[in-house]
Amino acid sequence: MPSLNHIHLIAPSYPLTAQDIELTKSYFENLGMRITVPSNLLGEDLLCANKDEIRLAHLKRALNDSSADVIWLLQGGYGLTRLIHKLLPMEKPRREKLFIGCSEGTALHVFLNQFWNWQTLHGPSALTIAKQKVGTQTIEDVLQILQKGFSRYIPPALKPINPKARAAPTLSGMLVGGNLCLLQCSIGTNWQFNPLGKILFxxxxxxxxxxxxxxxxxxxxANMFDDAKAIIFGDFVGGNEPDGTSLVPAVIQRFAENIHLPVFSLPGCGHGDENFPLPFNIQLKFDVEENRK
Structure with a gap:
């Protein structure tokens, strides 16, 4: 049996179908895991899987469940940013759970990392894995973490983008971050992400x-990079110009050349064909690909 065996599936964002929920539940149950899904997970709402108060109640119930090991985002979209500020008055549960998600899940990563000092896992949604919409390596890596925790986790090698990065044989520190748009949305809120001394992804x-x-x-x-340690860019998928080209690589390169921090890239982490898991709020040591001896 996996060491992280009891999973709460949550849908605090976009709606999805009952069939997708059942497919995901069955997928993980067939792996020997215990799955909890609220009976009223889906309901009527203008934009999201259910009304704010119901989605918030589901999230709080998962966070407070003393038997739960994992809280896993079923899918992303939009909706968590409407709820995060309502978690601030909540008392920190005694038992820590591992939250897994990406994209819209960034808001919950920020809250759990900063306010409760919990470790979280940036990785694919539960539905994405159940539908096998990411590569085999991603799925195997995530399942290994569920079985073994972080004891056997080896961070992927980074590619340096600017001179400061090329001068570093390794990069050590705590990784935080996620979706760039969601992190920007946190600015000025009472859950604004704090980059002090952190490696930003x-x-x-x-x-x-x-x-x-x-x-x-x-x-x-907004001075958000002043006291950060380094920046890692994962995948930026889509966003092509009308002629089919992308200006994003050039934008990132120009940014890297004009900032005081070492800047790296990490292909295979984000919304692409692979979405390799990245532990947040835990001490990591990355090799730098071109600088290894």
């Missing part, structure tokens, strides 16, 4: 070059 989907540039400029002008 960014990824996104369907953002054109000017949009990525605007978000990075906003964060820079």
């Amino acid at each position: 960014f990824e996104d989907i369907d953002e054109r070059g000017y949009g990525v540039d605007r978000m990075l400029a906003h964060l820079q002008q």
Whole structure:
């Protein structure tokens, strides 16, 4: 039996079908895991899987369940940012759970990392794995973490983008971050992400070059990079120009050349064909690919 055996599936964001929920539940039950899904997970709402108060109640119930090991986002979309500020008055549960998710899940990563000091896992949604919409290596890596925890986790090698990164044989520290748009959305809120001393990870989907540039400029002008340790860019999928090209790589390169921090890339982490798991709020040591001896 897996060591992280009891999984709460949550849908705090976009709606999905009952068939997708059952498919996901069956997939993980067939792996020997115990799955909890609220009976009223789906309901009527303008944008999300259910009304705010019901989605919030589901989230709080999962966080407070003393028997739960994992809280897993069924799918992303939009909706968590409507709920996160309502978690701030909540008393921290005695038992820590491992939250898994990406994209919209970034908001919950920020809250759990900063306010409760919990470790979380940036990785594919539960539905994405159940439908096998990511590569075999991603699925195997995530399942190994469920079985063994982080004891056997080896961080992937980074690719340096700027001179400061090329001068570093390794990069050590705590990784935080997630979806660039969601992190920008936190600015000015009472759950604003705190980059102090951290390695920042960014990824996104369907953002054109000017949009990525605007978000990075906003964060820079808000002094969010002043006390960070380094920046890692994961995959930026989609967002092509009308002619089919992408300006995002050039935008990231220009940004890297004009910032005081070492900047790296990490292909295979984000919304692409692979979404390798990345532990947040845990001490990691990355090799730097071109600098290994």
